[in-house]
Amino acid sequence: MADDNSEYSSAEESGDDDFIYENPVPERRRLDQSSPLHGYQQDLANFALLLFKQSLHSRSASGLQDIRFSHQGVSELPCPFYLGNPAKHHACLKTKLGRIIDLKRHLWASHRRPYDCPVCNTVFGTAADCNAHIRRRACVKAKRIPLETLSEEQLDRLSIPNGENQETEEQWASIWRIVFPMVEPPELRYDEKMREVVALRQFWSQEGGRVAQRFLQEKGITSGETCRDFKALRDSAMDIMLDALAQSDGAHASRTP
16 A cells, blocks of 8 residues: 655655644545445445454464564554543544654644633634634633643644654654653553554555455456545545544553643
8 A cells, every 4th residue: 555645755854844734634535425336335344354353363472462663664653642541542543653744743633722712612613713703702601621632832842853863762752742741751662452453554555455356356346346446445444444443442541640
């Protein structure tokens, strides 16, 4: 499977971390409802998950324990919010964070503080709309809801390029200290659920094409009907599988206060 982040490589190599705030990750193309494959997304996901779980049984005796961060092998980075509270932030597992710039882009897209009214907690899409609402002073005071989000000051600090000679683990620890300044960064590690998600991504990258072709053949669908939407079907099935894995067994201990 092609690297969806390849178009961002030049920005990362130049050290221009502000790029992540100006150019959010483009959404993948979704299957149109008129596509002959549209109704098969859930069925393919169920079929593939069954094969994936069967593949886990054939792994070495160490099972998923051999999946860990390494520069030569697996290089996915855990989101600090997920490690801090896996039950609350399991959705972070759905995004592949293969590089530091991917992690920063994810933090901006998924964890920045919303434009919300400090009086009534109403959330707005833009700062201008929020400020206009506040200036009207027409809302009713509500109990302030504490949010686990990143402030503008934290986002500004995250936009500063990391040291060129820093190892990935050091850069990740620096990001953790910005996100959770009162908590010492843990070891860059994967919990059981993240290892399972990483294994699923590996499985789908290596076997997804063959699995999808086999599924469609069993359904009697020819390649002529699937050529244009084949990748979109695979991507949609992957999203469904990630949802299922990320949401299962979500009760984990939290590291953050």
